[in-house]
Amino acid sequence: MNTIDDIDRRILRELQRDSATPLEELGTRIGLSRNACWRRIKALEAAGVIDRRVALLNPGTLDLGLMVYIQLRTSAHEPGWLEKFSRATNAMPEIMGVYRMTGDLDYLIRARVPDMAGYDRLYQRLIARVPLSDVSASFVMEEIKDTHELPL
Structure with a gap:
C-alpha cells in the first residue's frame, strides 16, 4: 500500500472510534x-496500517482507578x-507503557493500579x-483527555 487516500482515512477514523462497527x-x-469497505480494511491490515483491533476497558470498573506516571x-x-529492565517491565501487567526519554x-x-498500596x-x-x-x-488526579485515536 503506497498511499492512504481520504476514504482510507475516513475508514480509519471510524474504526478508531469503534472497531466493532458492522461493515454495513x-x-x-x-x-x-x-x-x-471490507477490501480496504483488509488492505490496510496487510500493509500494517491497522496493527490490531482491541477492546478498551473501563479501568474504574476493574479496580484499577489510579493511573501513575x-x-x-x-x-x-x-x-x-x-535488557533486564525490558524483561522486568514487560513481566508486570500493571505497566502499560515504557518510554525511553x-x-x-x-x-x-505509565501504569494502572488499584490505589497507593498497589503502587507501592x-x-x-x-x-x-x-x-x-x-x-x-x-x-x-483527573483524566481530562485520554484517547488512542491518532489524528488523521
Whole structure:
C-alpha cells in the first residue's frame, strides 16, 4: 500500500472510534459498499496500517482507578541493563507503557493500579528486579483527555 487516500482515512477514523462497527453501517457512513469497505480494511491490515483491533476497558470498573506516571533515572546505560529492565517491565501487567526519554529523565512508565498500596507493591517489585538511581511518581488526579485515536 503506497498511499492512504481520504476514504482510507475516513475508514480509519471510524474504526478508531469503534472497531466493532458492522461493515454495513461503516459502508453507509463512508459511502461505500460493504464489500468495498471490507477490501480496504483488509488492505490496510496487510500493509500494517491497522496493527490490531482491541477492546478498551473501563479501568474504574476493574479496580484499577489510579493511573501513575513513574519517572526513572539510572546510572546504568549498557545493553545488559536495558535488557533486564525490558524483561522486568514487560513481566508486570500493571505497566502499560515504557518510554525511553530525552532530557533529564531516562525512562517514563505509565501504569494502572488499584490505589497507593498497589503502587507501592509495583514499586517494590520494580526496584527488586532492576537497579535504579532515582524513582519518582506522579499520580493522575483527573483524566481530562485520554484517547488512542491518532489524528488523521
